[in-house]
Amino acid sequence: xxxxxxxLTAKDMVVHLIDNQEMSPQEISAAMGGRISSRTIxxxxxxxxxxxxxxxxxxxxxxxxxxxx
Numbered sequence: 237x238x239x240x241x242x243x244l245t246a247k248d249m250v251v252h253l254i255d256n257q258e259m260s261p262q263e264i265s266a267a268m269g270g271r272i273s274s275r276t277i278x279x280x281x282x283x284x285x286x287x288x289x290x291x292x293x294x295x296x297x298x299x300x301x302x303x304x305x
Contacts, residue, residue, distance in 0.1 A: 246293065249300040250281040257303045267302075268295040 244252075253259045259267070261277035272292055279285040280296075287293040 244300070246280045246287050246296055247283045249296055250277055253300060253303055254281060259303065264296075264299060267299045268292075271295060 250261075250264065253264055254261065261274040261281070264277050265272055265274045272287075272295075276285070280287070287296060
């Protein structure tokens with residue numbers, strides 16, 4: 237029996253980066269090239285909104301992957 241990989245939501249990634257990697261929403265925003273405001277990062281962390289563009293989701297995944305290594 238194999239374990240399926242469950243994709244992380246934007247909320248999961250942001251909360252993990254903030255809680256476990258000690259990045260602030262401002263640092264996450266900067267790491268994403270400033271394309272998303274820190275206020276939006278807060279909204280993602282609270283689950284109030286989701287990345288609207290695929291490129292934003294991809295940028296968040298890249299930041300998450302770089303910090304998870």
